[in-house]
Amino acid sequence: MSETLEDKVRDAFAQGGVLSRAAEQFRERSGQTEMALAVARTIEDGGVLVVEAGTGVGKTFSYLVPALLSGERVLLSTATKTLQDQLFGRDLPRLVEALELPVRTALLKGRASYLCLHRLDLARHDASLPERGSLRTLAKIEQWSKATRTGDLAELPGLDERSPLIPLITSTRENCLGAQCPQFKPCHVNLARREALAADVVVINHHLFFADLAVRETGMAELLPTVSVVVFDEAHQLNETGVQFLGAQLGSGQALDFARDLLGAGLQHARGLVDWQQLVAAVERAARELRLAVGKQWPGTKLRWVGPSPEGIDAQVWQDALEALQQAFEMAAEGLDTVSEISPDFVRLYERAQQLAKRAARFALPCETDSVRWVDVGAQLRLVESPLDIAEAMRTRVLKIGSGAAPEDDDEEAGRAAPEDNGRAWVFTSATLGDEPTLRWFTEPCGLGDAEVLRVQSPFDYAAQAGLYVPRAFPKPNDAAHSARVAQLAARGAAELGGRTLVLTTTLRALRAIGDEMKQQFERLESDLRPEVLVQGELPKRVLMDRFREGADAGRAGCVLVASASFWEGFDAPGDALQLVVIDKLPFPPPNDPLVEARSQRLEAQGRSSFSDYSLPEAAVALKQGAGRLIRRETDCGVLAICDTRLVAMGYGRRLLAALPPMRRLESEADFEAAIGELRNSLSA
Numbered sequence: 001m002s003e004t005l006e007d008k009v010r011d012a013f014a015q016g017g018v019l020s021r022a023a024e025q026f027r028e029r030s031g032q033t034e035m036a037l038a039v040a041r042t043i044e045d046g047g048v049l050v051v052e053a054g055t056g057v058g059k060t061f062s063y064l065v066p067a068l069l070s071g072e073r074v075l076l077s078t079a080t081k082t083l084q085d086q087l088f089g090r091d092l093p094r095l096v097e098a099l100e101l102p103v104r105t106a107l108l109k110g111r112a113s114y115l116c117l118h119r120l121d122l123a124r125h126d127a128s129l130p131e132r133g134s135l136r137t138l139a140k141i142e143q144w145s146k147a148t149r150t151g152d153l154a155e156l157p158g159l160d161e162r163s164p165l166i167p168l169i170t171s172t173r174e175n176c177l178g179a180q181c182p183q184f185k186p187c188h189v190n191l192a193r194r195e196a197l198a199a200d201v202v203v204i205n206h207h208l209f210f211a212d213l214a215v216r217e218t219g220m221a222e223l224l225p226t227v228s229v230v231v232f233d234e235a236h237q238l239n240e241t242g243v244q245f246l247g248a249q250l251g252s253g254q255a256l257d258f259a260r261d262l263l264g265a266g267l268q269h270a271r272g273l274v275d276w277q278q279l280v281a282a283v284e285r286a287a288r289e290l291r292l293a294v295g296k297q298w299p300g301t302k303l304r305w306v307g308p309s310p311e312g313i314d315a316q317v318w319q320d321a322l323e324a325l326q327q328a329f330e331m332a333a334e335g336l337d338t339v340s341e342i343s344p345d346f347v348r349l350y351e352r353a354q355q356l357a358k359r360a361a362r363f364a365l366p367c368e369t370d371s372v373r374w375v376d377v378g379a380q381l382r383l384v385e386s387p388l389d390i391a392e393a394m395r396t397r398v399l400k401i402g403s404g405a406a407p408e409d410d411d412e413e414a415g416r417a418a419p420e421d422n423g424r425a426w427v428f429t430s431a432t433l434g435d436e437p438t439l440r441w442f443t444e445p446c447g448l449g450d451a452e453v454l455r456v457q458s459p460f461d462y463a464a465q466a467g468l469y470v471p472r473a474f475p476k477p478n479d480a481a482h483s484a485r486v487a488q489l490a491a492r493g494a495a496e497l498g499g500r501t502l503v504l505t506t507t508l509r510a511l512r513a514i515g516d517e518m519k520q521q522f523e524r525l526e527s528d529l530r531p532e533v534l535v536q537g538e539l540p541k542r543v544l545m546d547r548f549r550e551g552a553d554a555g556r557a558g559c560v561l562v563a564s565a566s567f568w569e570g571f572d573a574p575g576d577a578l579q580l581v582v583i584d585k586l587p588f589p590p591p592n593d594p595l596v597e598a599r600s601q602r603l604e605a606q607g608r609s610s611f612s613d614y615s616l617p618e619a620a621v622a623l624k625q626g627a628g629r630l631i632r633r634e635t636d637c638g639v640l641a642i643c644d645t646r647l648v649a650m651g652y653g654r655r656l657l658a659a660l661p662p663m664r665r666l667e668s669e670a671d672f673e674a675a676i677g678e679l680r681n682s683l684s685a
Contacts, residue, residue, distance in 0.1 A: 005040045008069045009033075012099070019061065022098035031456040035062035035429075038454050043070045043229055043425045048399065048451035050235075050443060052433040054458030054661075055628050059429050060091050063231045067201070068101055072228035072425075074201045077209050079234035079241070080570060081109060082542075085154060087233075088203045106199035107152075108192050108223075110208045115141070115151040116171040117183035122264065123168045134165050141169060151188025160540045167257070173215065174254075174352045175261055180344030196223055206238060210245035210390075213397060228424055234570075235428040236621060239445045242390035243595070247371060250359045253380040255287035255325065258352055262332060265345040273342075274335045283332060286325040290381055293321045297377040300508070304594040305373040307366075322364045329357035374594035388599050391447035399426065399447075426451075431628060435620035435659040462661040465631050467675045469641045469666040470648050477585045477644055483510050486643045487517035490560065490582040493639070495522070496676045497683070499531030499551055499558025501580040504568055504626045506587050511536060514584065515562040536563040549577050569625040574632035579679050581630045582641045586656065587622035588615050616652055620659035627660050637682065639666070639675050 012018050013033040020026045035051055042049040043066055053059035067074045078084050088107040096103050123138060137159070144156050153159060153166070171189070181187065196202045202223060212224075224230075232238060259280045266276030294303070294313060303310035309318035333353035340346045363383050367373040370392075376382040387393070428448065434441035439453050471489065475482040486503070494501035503518075505511045515535035522530045532551065534544050544561060551559040558577065561567070568587070589596045600610035623642075630638045640663060647653040666672050 005044050005066060005070055006037055009036050009040045009066045012036075012065050012069065018098050019065070022094045023061070029058060029459050031459060032058040032062050035059060035454065035456050036066055038452075039063050039425075039427055040066040040070075042427060042452070043067065043072065046423045046425055048426045048448055049428070049454065050433065050439060050448055050451045051427065051429040051454045051456065052439060053429055053431060053456045054460075055431050055631065056458045056460045056634065057431075057456050059431070059456075060087070060233070061095070063233070063427055063429060064091060064095050065099070067229050067231060068095060068099055068103060070229060073226055074229045074231070075224065075227045076201065076203045077230070077232045078203070078205050079237040081113060081154060081205055082570065083234060084109065084203050084205050092201065092203070103201055104199045105201045105203070106192070106195040107150075108196040108202055108204050108208065109152065110205075110211060111172065111176065111189045112166075112170045113152055113154065114171075114188040114192065115145055115148070115153060115169055116176075117145070117151075117186060117188070118177065118181050119171055119175075120145060120169050121183075123165070125268075126168065126264070134163075137163060137165055138169075141165070148188075150192065152192075161542070162540060174258075174355070175348060177344045177348050180347065197226075202227075206232070206234075206241040207245070210242045213242075213393065214245040229427070230424065231427045232429070234430050235446075236430040236432050236442060236625075238428070239390050239442075242393065243386045243388070246390060246393050247384065247386035248359060248362060249382060249384050250356070250363055251380055251382040252287040252291050253382070254356065255283055255329075256380075258329075258332075258349075258356060259283040259287075261345075261352075262336075262349055265343065265349060266339075269343040269345060270339045273339055276335075279328075279332045279335050282328040283325075286321070286328040287381075290321040290325055293317050294375065294377055294381060299378045301377040302592075302594050303375040303377065304597065305367065305375060310375045319364060322360055326357050326360035326364070329353045329360060333357065372594050372598035386595060388595070388602060389445035391445055394447035432621050432624040435617055435624070435655065441617040441621060458661065460631055460634060460661070462631065462663045464664075465634075465637050466661070466663040467639045467666045467671070468660065468663040469639060469672040469675070470645070471641070471643060471669065471672075472645065472648065474643060474645055477646065482643070483513035483584065484517050486510075486582065486584045487514045487521065489641060489643060490514070490580070491518050491521040493580045493582070493641070493672075493676050494518075494531050494560045495525065496680050497558070497579050498680075499560055500576065500578055501531070501558075501560045501582065502548075502567070502571070502573070502578055502629055503560065503562045503582045504584070504629070505562065505564045506585045508564055510584050511562055511564045518560060518562065531557045532559045534559050534561045536561075536565075536567060541566065545571060545573075549573050551577070567629075568622060569628070571629055572632055573629070574636055576683060578630065579638040580641070580676070581627065581638065582643065583623070583626050584643050586619050586642075586644045586646055587626070588619045591615075611652075616655060620656055623656055624659050624661075631661070637679060639672065639679065641672065 010033065013028060013036055015028045031053070035053055035057065038049055038051065039062060051059070053062065076087060078087060084107060088105065092105050096105065120142065140158070141156065148155060153170070178184070184190065262283070263276055263280045266274060294310070297303070303312065305311070307315070309315040330353070333350055336346050336350040336353060340350055363385070367385060371385055371387050373385045376384060428446070428451070433439045437455065439455070443449055443451060443453070475485050490501055490503045503514055505514060512535070515533060519533045522533060534548060536544065544563070548559045548561045551557070591597065591600070600614055603610040603613055627640050630636070630640050647656060666675055
């Protein structure tokens with residue numbers, strides 16, 4: 001009788017099996033094996049499996065081992081490019097070597113991750129480079145471009161991901177010249193896609209997956225139909241990632257980028273044949289008028305758009321501005337049409353002008369059903385129309401995806417539902433997918449109501465490794481003194497621990513207030529070992545994370561990192577580098593956010609409670625993510641402080657507490673200080 005995939009997986013995970021050679025200090029974990037066997041069954045039988053695997057389970061090996069041993073073609077999707085690089089550069093090679101499999105692997109990112117050789121040539125002659133330092137950076141990029149094989153900008157040391165040069169040396173779907181490009185043959189994007197088509201295991205990210213679902217342009221349309229196993233890791237981000245791509249967007253920044261490219265190409269290839277200055281001025285003026293129509297708004301404001309215009313905006317002024325923008329794009333298209341034979345740049349610019357005009361026309365019409373529309377206000381303006389979730393797209397265009405024809409442009413439906421492929425295995429996994437047994441928070445908006453659901457608990461001994469402190473005598477979350485008190489509590493703990501503290505905030509305003517207050521607190525310390533305070537936004541994310549991890553290992557005081565948003569998840573600082581996590585407030589979704597408001601209204605219309613069925617589960621999942629930064633290994637110890645009295649004063653607090661890891665409770669300030677003291681003593685032991 002031939003050995004089944006489950007048998008092979010069980011052998012691999014047994015103590016003394018092949019995994020002992022792939023992972024240092026490997027030991028058999030029942031939860032890891034349980035998940036791996038469930039993945040193996042799904043691969044053999046087909047269908048959909050949703051797995052919540054607590055921190056420390058080792059979910060990466062749990063899906064990689066059965067996927068590799070199956071011999072099937074596999075697509076792995078992660079939430080971020082950092083996780084992609086880790087999977088492709090570390091986990092996969094170790095397992096492929098240990099399992100002794102002749103497997104070809106490939107890494108595929110979105111085109112913005114790769115150097116565009118054609119646009120690099122254009123940037124060399126661009127007289128409007130953003131700043132003097134850009135010339136030095138450009139020279140560094142040019143030197144690197146001659147040696148790199150992949151063109152992946154993540155391989156270029158010292159390149160700030162916020163550099164204004166990046167949009168000038170990478171392509172977008174709008175400005176890529178395709179087969180007409182003079183650099184088409186050595187193009188790094190095309191090389192990556194060719195390697196992906198030839199590989200057995202391809203590592204992508206969720207953004208790339210949904211970008212393809214929206215426009216069928218990233219190479220996935222060819223790749224996905226040939227794959228038998230699809231795994232989404234960090235799947236809790238799927239819904240929010242998906243809705244970004246399955247709607248429509250138009251920004252004043254897009255208009256200005258188009259105007260800059262139009263002027264550059266016009267003056268370079270067809271000077272004097274068309275009045276390029278006039279066409280560009282019309283686009284820039286229309287974009288500016290659209291921004292002015294919104295008036296003075298706080299940066300970061302989202303204006304809900306109901307009816308013909310966003311709230312508080314004069315409807316006639318708004319519609320006139322949209323019409324002027326549409327006409328400016330149409331005039332540009334007419335001018336480009338007269339010179340399209342001169343250069344492929346003009347052909348692509350003509351297509352961009354048409355697409356932008358169509359999008360402006362779309363936003364002048366009423367919003368689509370089951371979607372919500374709003375305006376993001378900042379230095380630039382962004383018009384957004386988004387579906388409320390990805391359930392319909394997942395059911396009709398992902399789980400049944402086939403070889404649907406590519407659409408003519410990004411405003412048309414991308415592909416048609418194909419006959420269901422019952423043989424394909426779909427695995428969705430994360431450490432946090434909800435706060436109740438059916439994981440409805442995740443499965444409902446993702447259209448996975450019929451999936452098999454498995455929850456695997458963390459193997460960590462949280463009661464012994466960590467303490468949870470909720471200060472009782474503390475300002476309420478909306479109190480003006482709240483942020484200062486959070487900073488004082490965090491500073492007290494960080495001073496004892498020599499840094500080793502992560503402060504997670506729910507708003508950027510609190511981020512700045514707490515960061516400033518902590519810096520002032522430490523300036524008053526006379527010790528040479530006072531911690532360095534790192535604040536998100538002051539340095540690139542990668543630099544912040546590296547400096548935080550290195551601080552405690554350098555024989556000096558460690559760091560305090562004050563962060564928000566993306567640092568609630570994906571930030572890993574195991575060992576002694578992190579021993580205190582402070583969360584300022586319960587992370588409820590902002591009620592005035594247009595998407596949150598529309599989702600809440602839909603639930604209320606269905607006779608459900610938007611608080612119990614949406615706001616509370618959202619907060620529980622985010623809280624689990626933040627708390628999960630503290631304990632990353634069996635040997636880690638630490639304290640989690642949540643500075644929100646609602647957690648113990650309100651009835652719903654019990655549900656949120658139940659969602660957290662089972663840490664021991666620190667009931668008083670004395671308990672908190674004693675726990676910090678124990679951590680400090682263990683550091684010096």
